[in-house]
Amino acid sequence: MNPTLKALLITLALVVAGALIFPSSYYFRVGSLIWINTISVTGIVVLLGYVGLVSLGHAGFFAIGAYAVAVLPGYGVPSGAALFVGAAAAGLLAMVIGRPILRLSGYYLAIATLGLGMLIWMVLTKESWLTGGPDGMVVAGFNPRHWFALVGIKMKSTEAWYWLTGLVATIGVVLAVNLGNSPWGRALRAVHDSDVAASSLGVDVARAKVVAFAISAVYAAVAGSLLALANGYITPDTAGFMHSVEMVTMAVLGGATTVYGAIVGSLILTALPQVLTFVAEYEHIVLGGVMVATMVAMRRGLVPALGDLAHRLAMRGRSK
Amino acid sequence: MNRLEIENLGISFGGIKAVDSVSFSAAAGEVTSIIGPNGAGKTTLFNLISGVYAADTGHVRIEGADVTGEPPHRLARRGMARTFQNLQIFPQMTALDNVMTGCHLRETSNLLADLLGLPSSLRETAKSRGLALSALERVGLANLAARPASELSYGQLKRLEIARALVTGCSILLLDEPAAGCNAVETREVDDLIHAIADEGVCVVLIEHDMRMVMRISSHIVVLDQGSKIAEGKPEEIRDNERVIAAYLGAHGAAEARAAHA
């Protein structure tokens, strides 16, 4: 099947399935978080899975998107437009910062991006006049329920948020799949596997890295805007180091080489802590244990590992 | 004016001259071979020519234009392509995608079209797929197109790299030991392939250890030893050159060879 159509159908099916089985608003709320994370983690897949670059600073771009929708409406910019401004700002910043720091690779790059995230966190914390400082700020009301009401669909706010984030995530996944199978996508994956060979074929490696960095920053910013709007509140912790680590963890656990890994990683690491609240004290032990066990048993992440398994079973079935 | 001109090219690593002021030129439609014992500096010379290393001394000219110091992707735009002695394939891609990546400079769709999956982007991909398939056909790997490159044998990967370089539409092709890891039949096929590529007007520069192959297909041979050019000429001139024999066999071996000749 055409990979674009496949991605569209699979992601949409998951969005619809969630809506059909969720029994309460609480579930729709967690579902929205899963799709918001899917968006930012899909950006990490483009950066880490396609090109092979590690960023520990993407929460900074996420926060740029979040604060854009928090701050700009105060200056008369509508929330929807503020989302696009935030995404553009994150993309531009990534291009400007990307030039010098993407010459690094491996853990040097990880540390440089970590510093970038910390800088953004610091600005958000210090510039209280604009951002409310460490206490964060209220995000002006925006409710997608009204959009759905316009086309005659009545639903609760939590449900409306679920559908909106699910649809944006679907678009994000489809775009990333398109990219992966396109001329640019092949260039990015070539840089991942051998930058020497890629450049010998005419790929401008530095440019390819900057482009991927900017695309992933835009994904993070869009996710940030949606979270801020859905929560109606935002603090500088969205730019925090742990959040950056969380994005990369979701991508790697699910399988960073494929967008489906982004979905699965976001699903598991967003839903599992909720499921585990009934074992409160042991939550972190179980969560940590699941992560360690998955990585030891399936180094490339869940989706690629299960794909290999299915492939092997199919081969065995055929040889019998 | 030759298509590729190398003048006094040199580089040192930690005080040791890996390539020491080497000059030669290579013409379109011919195979120019670089030979020499292991560690002579042949691969390093390729890395200098293709912009992977920045030269300490000397110049590289393509069609008379000084391209010294240009990065590899710019040289690719000028029509240079290469293969690697220590394979540089894309192991996570299929064989076909590996070769399609070689079409990068032909592809004209922009980033936005690629993200949105617009017809312009899909058309470019379809065109590249067609070119890549015929290149795979040409190197005898068409039946492996859909396989992950990591499943191919060493000899097959060598030919995969040739296909990937060919689809760039290069006018200068640098081949670093393309027949390594190939059996006698495959070597003969690679030999014919290189001949055909040169006949199409490409300027081929070849590093190869298989002397029968080198003598058979080269118009011109450059011999390196310890970073320096020690001889240059037509195959029959090189075959009988004392310094060349000495470099390969050592001084003692050369004396024996002379004695055997006499």
Ligand SMILES: Nc1ncnc2c1ncn2[C@@H]1O[C@H](COP(=O)(O)OP(=O)(O)O)[C@@H](O)[C@H]1O
């Ligand atoms: N990046 C490098 N750093 C240090 N030494 C190098 C480097 N590249 C090549 N050399 C040295 O240059 C010499 C020539 O190597 P090479 O060009 O690979 O020889 P050949 O291809 O003729 O077998 C060797 O002594 C090798 O160790």
Ligand SMILES: [Mg+2]
């Ligand atoms: Mg070599």
